[in-house]
Amino acid sequence: MIVAIMLLGCVVNTEQLVEQGDWYAVGYRDGIRGNNQRSVSELAKLGSTKHGDYEQGYLIGIEEFCNPNHAYQMGLTGKYYNGVCEGIEGAQKFRMEWQRGWYEYSN
Structure with missing residues (x-):
């Protein structure tokens, strides 16, 4: 579905x-x-x-x-994250992986 x-x-x-x-x-x-x-x-x-x-x-x-396994790639491609995963299991890992990708994207 x-x-x-x-x-x-x-x-x-x-x-x-x-x-x-x-x-x-x-x-x-x-x-x-x-x-x-x-x-x-x-x-x-x-x-x-x-x-x-x-x-x-x-x-x-x-x-x-909010799957942390995709967060790095999202950050790496420049997709902005506005905090919608907060309060969901794995949110901290998601945010950390996204930030890692975002850092590479930004530099």
């Missing part, structure tokens, strides 16, 4: 997902990209929200994003 959502993410934009009522995919997309979780008011601006679906998708996406 996750592969299908990732493939879907390449073709379908957020507005289309909202039109389809696929709030899980909207949340997953936000999480896997390392974006901050949208507030209830931000979601309401998009349309009739299924907040539980959005949150469930976001949690799965953020869990995948």
Whole structure:
């Protein structure tokens, strides 16, 4: 299912997902990209929200994003990290690996 959502993410934009009522995919997309979780008011601006679906998708996406095994490469390619992994198991290792990559990218 996750592969299908990732493939879907390449073709379908957020507005289309909202039109389809696929709030899980909207949340997953936000999480896997390392974006901050949208507030209830931000979601309401998009349309009739299924907040539980959005949150469930976001949690799965953020869990995948916060994998410390990929953090170094993210930093090395210049992907900015805004602290979304804090409070998740492995957050400290993720941050350290990202910083190591970011340092190499910046120098």
